[in-house]
Amino acid sequence: MVHCPECETTLSEKADVEFVEMDATTGFFKASKRFYLVACSDCGVAIGSGVAGAKA
Numbered sequence: 001m002v003h004c005p006e007c008e009t010t011l012s013e014k015a016d017v018e019f020v021e022m023d024a025t026t027g028f029f030k031a032s033k034r035f036y037l038v039a040c041s042d043c044g045v046a047i048g049s050g051v052a053g054a055k056a
Helices: none
Strands: 015-027 031-040 047-055
Touching: none
Parallel strands: none
Antiparallel strands: 015 031, 031 047
16 A cells, blocks of 8 residues: 555545646757646645656
8 A cells, every 4th residue: 555655645546646737848949848746635745756758
């Protein structure tokens, strides 16, 4: 069983975490990257994150 490191809530279902999608624009390549954050639905602490490839 997985637990939130901050509030110790059990994370056993998809509804127990929140998937947040964010955009960031970089001026160097004239492309934007898409960032993903997974947060605890109970306390909001960030549990993990990732970056998708740049898009033009």
